[in-house]
Amino acid sequence: xxAISSSxxxxxxxxxxxxxxxxxxxxxxxxxxxxxEQFLELYVLGVNxxxxxxxxxxxxxxxxxxxxxxxxxxxxxxxxxxxxxxxVKLGNQSTLSPDILQATSSPAPTVVExxxxxxxxxxxxxxxxxxxxxxTFTEGSTRILEVKIxxxxxxVPSISAIKGYNFRLIFELWTxxxxxxxxxxxWSLQTERRTAWLQVWxxxxxxxxx
Amino acid sequence: xxxxxxxxxxxxxxxxxxxxIIALPTLAVGSIASTSEPTNELDPNLSRLMTLIxxxxxxxxxxxxxxxxxxPLNRALELSQAIRRTPPNGTQKREEYLTQFNGIVNNTxxxxxxxxxxxxxxxxxxxxxLYSTSGLLAxxxxxxxxxxxxxxxxxxxxxxxxxxxxTK
Numbered sequence: 001x002x003a004i005s006s007s008x009x010x011x012x013x014x015x016x017x018x019x020x021x022x023x024x025x026x027x028x029x030x031x032x033x034x035x036x037e038q039f040l041e042l043y044v045l046g047v048n049x050x051x052x053x054x055x056x057x058x059x060x061x062x063x064x065x066x067x068x069x070x071x072x073x074x075x076x077x078x079x080x081x082x083x084x085x086x087x088v089k090l091g092n093q094s095t096l097s098p099d100i101l102q103a104t105s106s107p108a109p110t111v112v113e114x115x116x117x118x119x120x121x122x123x124x125x126x127x128x129x130x131x132x133x134x135x136t137f138t139e140g141s142t143r144i145l146e147v148k149i150x151x152x153x154x155x156v157p158s159i160s161a162i163k164g165y166n167f168r169l170i171f172e173l174w175t176x177x178x179x180x181x182x183x184x185x186x187w188s189l190q191t192e193r194r195t196a197w198l199q200v201w202x203x204x205x206x207x208x209x210x
Numbered sequence: 211x212x213x214x215x216x217x218x219x220x221x222x223x224x225x226x227x228x229x230x231i232i233a234l235p236t237l238a239v240g241s242i243a244s245t246s247e248p249t250n251e252l253d254p255n256l257s258r259l260m261t262l263i264x265x266x267x268x269x270x271x272x273x274x275x276x277x278x279x280x281x282p283l284n285r286a287l288e289l290s291q292a293i294r295r296t297p298p299n300g301t302q303k304r305e306e307y308l309t310q311f312n313g314i315v316n317n318t319x320x321x322x323x324x325x326x327x328x329x330x331x332x333x334x335x336x337x338x339x340l341y342s343t344s345g346l347l348a349x350x351x352x353x354x355x356x357x358x359x360x361x362x363x364x365x366x367x368x369x370x371x372x373x374x375x376x377t378k
Contacts, residue, residue, distance in 0.1 A: 023344035080267060178264060181257055
Protein backbone atom coordinates (compact mmCIF):
# COMPACT_ATOMS: atom_id res chain seq x y z
CA UNK A 1 0.00 0.00 0.00
CA UNK A 2 1.43 3.29 -1.01
CA ALA A 3 1.49 6.18 1.41
CA ILE A 4 -0.42 9.29 0.38
CA SER A 5 1.94 12.16 -0.24
CA SER A 6 1.56 15.28 1.88
CA SER A 7 0.81 17.43 -1.19
CA UNK A 8 -2.05 15.12 -2.13
CA UNK A 9 -3.32 15.17 1.45
CA UNK A 10 -3.24 18.96 1.43
CA UNK A 11 -5.00 19.01 -1.91
CA UNK A 12 -7.66 16.65 -0.56
CA UNK A 13 -8.24 18.75 2.59
CA UNK A 14 -8.61 21.97 0.58
CA UNK A 15 -11.03 20.37 -1.88
CA UNK A 16 -12.98 18.74 0.93
CA UNK A 17 -13.41 22.09 2.73
CA UNK A 18 -14.55 23.77 -0.51
CA UNK A 19 -17.07 21.01 -1.33
CA UNK A 20 -18.24 20.88 2.29
CA UNK A 21 -19.00 24.63 2.34
CA UNK A 22 -20.84 24.41 -1.00
CA UNK A 23 -22.92 21.33 -0.08
CA UNK A 24 -23.80 22.47 3.45
CA UNK A 25 -24.85 25.91 2.14
CA UNK A 26 -27.03 24.21 -0.49
CA UNK A 27 -28.66 22.04 2.20
CA UNK A 28 -29.22 25.04 4.48
CA UNK A 29 -30.80 27.05 1.67
CA UNK A 30 -33.04 24.17 0.60
CA UNK A 31 -34.43 23.56 4.10
CA UNK A 32 -34.78 27.23 5.09
CA UNK A 33 -37.87 28.86 3.54
CA UNK A 34 -37.15 32.00 1.59
CA UNK A 35 -38.62 35.14 3.14
CA UNK A 36 -41.13 35.87 0.38
CA GLU A 37 -43.84 38.52 0.53
CA GLN A 38 -46.51 37.67 3.08
CA PHE A 39 -50.05 38.77 2.33
CA LEU A 40 -53.73 37.88 2.41
CA GLU A 41 -56.02 38.42 -0.57
CA LEU A 42 -59.69 39.23 -0.04
CA TYR A 43 -62.11 39.47 -2.94
CA VAL A 44 -65.77 39.04 -3.72
CA LEU A 45 -67.21 37.32 -6.78
CA GLY A 46 -70.70 37.35 -8.23
CA VAL A 47 -73.21 34.57 -8.67
CA ASN A 48 -71.15 32.71 -11.32
CA UNK A 49 -67.93 32.96 -9.33
CA UNK A 50 -66.79 35.71 -11.67
CA UNK A 51 -66.33 39.46 -11.56
CA UNK A 52 -69.86 40.64 -12.34
CA UNK A 53 -73.33 39.36 -11.70
CA UNK A 54 -73.35 40.92 -8.25
CA UNK A 55 -77.01 41.94 -8.37
CA UNK A 56 -80.16 40.05 -9.36
CA UNK A 57 -81.07 41.03 -12.96
CA UNK A 58 -77.95 43.27 -12.96
CA UNK A 59 -79.97 45.87 -11.08
CA UNK A 60 -78.29 47.39 -8.00
CA UNK A 61 -81.73 48.23 -6.60
CA UNK A 62 -82.36 45.45 -4.13
CA UNK A 63 -85.92 44.74 -3.04
CA UNK A 64 -87.16 43.07 0.11
CA UNK A 65 -86.92 39.32 -0.43
CA UNK A 66 -84.46 39.54 -3.38
CA UNK A 67 -81.85 36.80 -3.01
CA UNK A 68 -78.31 37.95 -3.73
CA UNK A 69 -75.56 35.36 -4.17
CA UNK A 70 -71.90 36.23 -3.77
CA UNK A 71 -68.71 34.35 -3.01
CA UNK A 72 -66.20 35.87 -0.64
CA UNK A 73 -62.73 34.48 -1.23
CA UNK A 74 -59.67 34.73 0.92
CA UNK A 75 -56.23 33.45 -0.04
CA UNK A 76 -53.59 32.88 2.62
CA UNK A 77 -50.05 33.64 1.43
CA UNK A 78 -48.65 34.35 4.89
CA UNK A 79 -46.44 31.20 4.97
CA UNK A 80 -48.23 30.15 8.17
CA UNK A 81 -51.65 28.88 9.17
CA UNK A 82 -53.99 31.80 9.88
CA UNK A 83 -57.12 32.17 11.95
CA UNK A 84 -59.18 34.85 10.25
CA UNK A 85 -62.51 36.59 10.72
CA UNK A 86 -64.48 38.36 8.03
CA UNK A 87 -66.71 41.01 9.55
CA VAL A 88 -69.66 42.10 7.46
CA LYS A 89 -70.84 45.62 8.19
CA LEU A 90 -73.73 47.57 6.79
CA GLY A 91 -73.18 51.21 6.03
CA ASN A 92 -74.53 54.12 4.07
CA GLN A 93 -72.92 56.97 2.16
CA SER A 94 -71.84 58.84 5.28
CA THR A 95 -70.39 55.79 7.05
CA LEU A 96 -66.64 56.09 7.52
CA SER A 97 -64.72 53.52 5.48
CA PRO A 98 -61.82 51.59 7.00
CA ASP A 99 -58.67 53.69 7.05
CA ILE A 100 -55.78 52.02 5.21
CA LEU A 101 -53.12 54.46 6.47
CA GLN A 102 -54.15 54.32 10.12
CA ALA A 103 -55.17 50.62 9.84
CA THR A 104 -58.48 51.28 11.58
CA SER A 105 -61.72 49.49 10.84
CA SER A 106 -65.02 51.10 9.89
CA PRO A 107 -67.18 52.24 12.82
CA ALA A 108 -70.25 50.79 11.04
CA PRO A 109 -72.10 48.15 13.07
CA THR A 110 -71.18 44.52 12.41
CA VAL A 111 -74.06 42.44 11.09
CA VAL A 112 -72.29 39.09 11.08
CA GLU A 113 -68.84 37.62 11.48
CA UNK A 114 -67.38 34.48 9.89
CA UNK A 115 -64.34 32.81 11.41
CA UNK A 116 -62.13 30.25 9.72
CA UNK A 117 -58.70 28.75 10.10
CA UNK A 118 -56.86 28.51 6.77
CA UNK A 119 -53.61 26.78 5.95
CA UNK A 120 -50.80 28.34 3.95
CA UNK A 121 -51.61 28.78 0.23
CA UNK A 122 -55.22 27.76 0.85
CA UNK A 123 -58.12 29.75 -0.59
CA UNK A 124 -61.23 29.86 1.57
CA UNK A 125 -64.46 30.29 -0.34
CA UNK A 126 -67.37 31.57 1.68
CA UNK A 127 -70.76 31.45 -0.07
CA UNK A 128 -72.55 34.65 0.91
CA UNK A 129 -76.26 34.45 0.17
CA UNK A 130 -78.22 37.37 1.53
CA UNK A 131 -81.54 39.10 1.34
CA UNK A 132 -83.21 42.00 3.09
CA UNK A 133 -86.12 40.63 5.06
CA UNK A 134 -87.39 43.76 6.80
CA UNK A 135 -87.10 47.48 6.15
CA THR A 136 -89.10 50.65 6.73
CA PHE A 137 -89.68 53.59 4.41
CA THR A 138 -90.53 56.80 6.20
CA GLU A 139 -90.15 60.47 5.24
CA GLY A 140 -87.93 59.76 2.27
CA SER A 141 -85.60 57.58 4.29
CA THR A 142 -85.13 53.83 3.99
CA ARG A 143 -84.08 51.94 7.09
CA ILE A 144 -82.95 48.31 6.87
CA LEU A 145 -84.10 46.44 9.96
CA GLU A 146 -83.26 42.82 9.27
CA VAL A 147 -81.18 40.80 6.83
CA LYS A 148 -80.94 37.08 6.21
CA ILE A 149 -77.44 35.81 5.55
CA UNK A 150 -76.83 32.14 4.74
CA UNK A 151 -80.28 31.22 6.12
CA UNK A 152 -79.70 33.00 9.44
CA UNK A 153 -81.65 36.15 10.27
CA UNK A 154 -79.73 39.06 11.78
CA UNK A 155 -81.12 42.33 13.14
CA VAL A 156 -79.44 45.42 11.73
CA PRO A 157 -78.52 48.23 14.12
CA SER A 158 -80.06 51.43 12.76
CA ILE A 159 -78.77 52.16 9.28
CA SER A 160 -80.79 54.31 6.93
CA ALA A 161 -80.24 56.03 3.61
CA ILE A 162 -81.93 59.00 1.98
CA LYS A 163 -84.45 57.64 -0.55
CA GLY A 164 -82.73 54.28 -0.15
CA TYR A 165 -79.66 55.24 -2.17
CA ASN A 166 -76.09 54.19 -1.45
CA PHE A 167 -76.23 51.46 1.09
CA ARG A 168 -73.12 49.33 1.18
CA LEU A 169 -71.92 46.08 2.63
CA ILE A 170 -68.38 46.37 3.97
CA PHE A 171 -66.24 43.25 4.35
CA GLU A 172 -63.30 43.60 6.69
CA LEU A 173 -60.52 41.11 7.27
CA TRP A 174 -59.46 40.52 10.88
CA THR A 175 -56.73 38.10 11.93
CA UNK A 176 -55.93 36.32 15.15
CA UNK A 177 -52.78 37.66 16.76
CA UNK A 178 -51.14 34.89 18.76
CA UNK A 179 -48.98 37.32 20.80
CA UNK A 180 -51.78 39.63 21.92
CA UNK A 181 -54.41 36.83 22.02
CA UNK A 182 -56.99 38.99 20.22
CA UNK A 183 -58.50 39.47 16.80
CA UNK A 184 -56.95 42.50 15.15
CA UNK A 185 -58.01 44.42 12.09
CA UNK A 186 -55.65 43.50 9.26
CA TRP A 187 -52.37 41.73 9.96
CA SER A 188 -48.90 42.59 11.23
CA LEU A 189 -45.76 42.44 9.13
CA GLN A 190 -42.72 43.12 11.31
CA THR A 191 -43.41 46.73 12.33
CA GLU A 192 -46.14 47.68 9.86
CA ARG A 193 -49.83 46.83 9.70
CA ARG A 194 -51.56 45.82 6.51
CA THR A 195 -55.30 45.70 5.95
CA ALA A 196 -57.74 44.22 3.44
CA TRP A 197 -61.33 45.30 3.01
CA LEU A 198 -63.88 45.69 0.28
CA GLN A 199 -67.35 47.04 -0.18
CA VAL A 200 -70.29 46.52 -2.51
CA TRP A 201 -72.79 49.33 -2.97
CA UNK A 202 -76.52 48.82 -3.47
CA UNK A 203 -79.71 50.83 -3.41
CA UNK A 204 -83.03 50.09 -1.87
CA UNK A 205 -85.21 52.74 -3.41
CA UNK A 206 -88.96 52.86 -2.75
CA UNK A 207 -89.79 52.72 -6.44
CA UNK A 208 -88.30 49.27 -6.75
CA UNK A 209 -90.45 47.71 -4.08
CA UNK A 210 -93.05 45.42 -5.50
CA UNK B 211 -78.72 65.95 63.47
CA UNK B 212 -80.35 63.41 61.23
CA UNK B 213 -82.89 65.92 60.04
CA UNK B 214 -80.14 68.38 59.25
CA UNK B 215 -78.21 65.81 57.24
CA UNK B 216 -81.31 64.92 55.28
CA UNK B 217 -81.82 68.56 54.51
CA UNK B 218 -78.23 68.99 53.42
CA UNK B 219 -78.07 65.85 51.24
CA UNK B 220 -81.43 66.14 49.50
CA UNK B 221 -80.25 68.27 46.51
CA UNK B 222 -77.25 66.01 46.03
CA UNK B 223 -79.46 62.90 46.12
CA UNK B 224 -81.85 64.46 43.63
CA UNK B 225 -78.96 65.23 41.33
CA UNK B 226 -77.69 61.68 41.67
CA UNK B 227 -81.12 60.27 40.95
CA UNK B 228 -81.50 62.55 37.92
CA UNK B 229 -78.09 61.46 36.69
CA UNK B 230 -79.02 57.81 37.14
CA ILE B 231 -82.32 58.32 35.29
CA ILE B 232 -80.47 59.86 32.34
CA ALA B 233 -77.60 57.38 32.42
CA LEU B 234 -79.63 54.17 32.72
CA PRO B 235 -81.47 54.32 29.37
CA THR B 236 -78.24 55.44 27.66
CA LEU B 237 -76.36 52.47 29.11
CA ALA B 238 -79.23 50.13 28.27
CA VAL B 239 -79.31 51.30 24.65
CA GLY B 240 -75.55 50.96 24.52
CA SER B 241 -75.65 47.40 25.80
CA ILE B 242 -78.43 46.42 23.37
CA ALA B 243 -76.47 47.88 20.46
CA SER B 244 -73.27 46.18 21.52
CA THR B 245 -74.78 42.72 21.88
CA SER B 246 -74.48 42.12 18.15
CA GLU B 247 -70.90 43.43 18.04
CA PRO B 248 -68.38 40.59 17.74
CA THR B 249 -65.83 40.19 20.43
CA ASN B 250 -62.10 40.34 19.71
CA GLU B 251 -61.51 37.50 22.16
CA LEU B 252 -61.53 33.81 21.36
CA ASP B 253 -62.54 30.83 23.47
CA PRO B 254 -59.41 30.01 25.57
CA ASN B 255 -59.53 26.37 24.36
CA LEU B 256 -59.49 27.47 20.71
CA SER B 257 -56.78 30.01 21.38
CA ARG B 258 -54.62 27.33 23.02
CA LEU B 259 -55.29 24.95 20.13
CA MET B 260 -54.37 27.60 17.56
CA THR B 261 -51.06 28.26 19.35
CA LEU B 262 -50.36 24.52 19.38
CA ILE B 263 -51.10 24.23 15.63
CA UNK B 264 -48.66 27.08 14.93
CA UNK B 265 -46.02 25.27 17.00
CA UNK B 266 -46.63 22.03 15.07
CA UNK B 267 -46.30 23.97 11.82
CA UNK B 268 -43.06 25.68 12.81
CA UNK B 269 -41.70 22.29 13.96
CA UNK B 270 -41.89 21.29 10.27
CA UNK B 271 -45.24 19.54 9.78
CA UNK B 272 -46.43 18.97 6.22
CA UNK B 273 -49.48 20.79 4.85
CA UNK B 274 -51.47 17.51 4.98
CA UNK B 275 -50.64 17.10 8.68
CA UNK B 276 -51.66 20.71 9.37
CA UNK B 277 -54.90 20.22 7.41
CA UNK B 278 -55.64 17.26 9.70
CA UNK B 279 -55.65 19.69 12.64
CA UNK B 280 -57.25 22.66 10.93
CA UNK B 281 -60.39 20.73 9.84
CA PRO B 282 -61.45 19.87 13.42
CA LEU B 283 -60.50 23.39 14.55
CA ASN B 284 -62.89 24.83 11.98
CA ARG B 285 -65.59 22.43 13.16
CA ALA B 286 -64.97 23.62 16.74
CA LEU B 287 -65.24 27.25 15.54
CA GLU B 288 -68.59 26.43 13.90
CA LEU B 289 -69.81 24.80 17.10
CA SER B 290 -68.72 27.75 19.25
CA GLN B 291 -70.70 30.07 16.96
CA ALA B 292 -73.68 27.70 17.13
CA ILE B 293 -73.47 27.73 20.96
CA ARG B 294 -73.50 31.53 20.91
CA ARG B 295 -76.49 31.59 18.55
CA THR B 296 -78.54 29.09 20.56
CA PRO B 297 -81.47 30.86 22.31
CA PRO B 298 -81.48 30.85 26.13
CA ASN B 299 -84.28 28.24 26.21
CA GLY B 300 -82.31 25.78 24.06
CA THR B 301 -80.39 24.30 26.99
CA GLN B 302 -80.42 20.76 25.62
CA LYS B 303 -79.11 21.85 22.23
CA ARG B 304 -76.43 23.97 23.87
CA GLU B 305 -75.34 21.04 26.03
CA GLU B 306 -75.16 18.85 22.93
CA TYR B 307 -73.01 21.41 21.09
CA LEU B 308 -70.84 21.92 24.15
CA THR B 309 -70.16 18.18 24.50
CA GLN B 310 -69.22 17.97 20.81
CA PHE B 311 -67.07 21.09 21.10
CA ASN B 312 -65.16 19.79 24.14
CA GLY B 313 -64.67 16.39 22.52
CA ILE B 314 -63.26 17.91 19.32
CA VAL B 315 -60.99 20.33 21.18
CA ASN B 316 -59.61 17.64 23.51
CA ASN B 317 -59.01 15.15 20.69
CA THR B 318 -57.35 17.71 18.45
CA UNK B 319 -55.21 19.00 21.29
CA UNK B 320 -53.96 15.47 22.08
CA UNK B 321 -53.36 14.81 18.38
CA UNK B 322 -51.51 18.12 17.97
CA UNK B 323 -49.30 17.48 21.01
CA UNK B 324 -48.36 14.01 19.73
CA UNK B 325 -47.77 15.36 16.24
CA UNK B 326 -45.56 18.14 17.60
CA UNK B 327 -43.27 15.59 19.28
CA UNK B 328 -43.17 13.33 16.19
CA UNK B 329 -42.60 16.22 13.79
CA UNK B 330 -39.86 17.78 15.95
CA UNK B 331 -38.00 14.45 16.12
CA UNK B 332 -38.49 13.84 12.41
CA UNK B 333 -37.24 17.31 11.50
CA UNK B 334 -34.19 16.87 13.74
CA UNK B 335 -33.35 13.46 12.24
CA UNK B 336 -33.92 14.80 8.72
CA UNK B 337 -31.55 17.70 9.36
CA UNK B 338 -28.85 15.40 10.77
CA UNK B 339 -29.22 13.02 7.81
CA LEU B 340 -29.16 15.85 5.26
CA TYR B 341 -26.10 17.60 6.74
CA SER B 342 -24.23 14.28 7.20
CA THR B 343 -25.05 13.18 3.65
CA SER B 344 -23.82 16.48 2.26
CA GLY B 345 -20.62 16.08 4.33
CA LEU B 346 -20.10 12.56 2.98
CA LEU B 347 -20.80 13.79 -0.54
CA ALA B 348 -18.16 16.51 -0.09
CA UNK B 349 -15.68 13.84 1.15
CA UNK B 350 -16.26 11.55 -1.84
CA UNK B 351 -16.18 14.44 -4.31
CA UNK B 352 -12.87 15.65 -2.86
CA UNK B 353 -11.44 12.09 -2.98
CA UNK B 354 -12.66 11.64 -6.56
CA UNK B 355 -11.11 14.93 -7.60
CA UNK B 356 -7.76 14.04 -6.00
CA UNK B 357 -7.83 10.61 -7.65
CA UNK B 358 -8.75 12.00 -11.09
CA UNK B 359 -6.06 14.68 -10.91
CA UNK B 360 -3.45 12.12 -9.83
CA UNK B 361 -4.45 9.80 -12.71
CA UNK B 362 -4.33 12.75 -15.09
CA UNK B 363 -0.89 13.78 -13.82
CA UNK B 364 0.44 10.22 -14.17
CA UNK B 365 -0.93 10.09 -17.67
CA UNK B 366 0.75 13.39 -18.50
CA UNK B 367 4.04 12.17 -17.03
CA UNK B 368 3.83 8.92 -19.03
CA UNK B 369 3.10 10.90 -22.19
CA UNK B 370 6.08 13.16 -21.50
CA UNK B 371 8.41 10.18 -21.05
CA UNK B 372 7.06 8.47 -24.15
CA UNK B 373 7.85 11.48 -26.28
CA UNK B 374 10.31 10.93 -29.05
CA UNK B 375 12.52 13.49 -30.67
CA UNK B 376 12.53 13.55 -34.44
CA THR B 377 14.96 15.48 -36.56
CA LYS B 378 13.56 17.46 -39.39
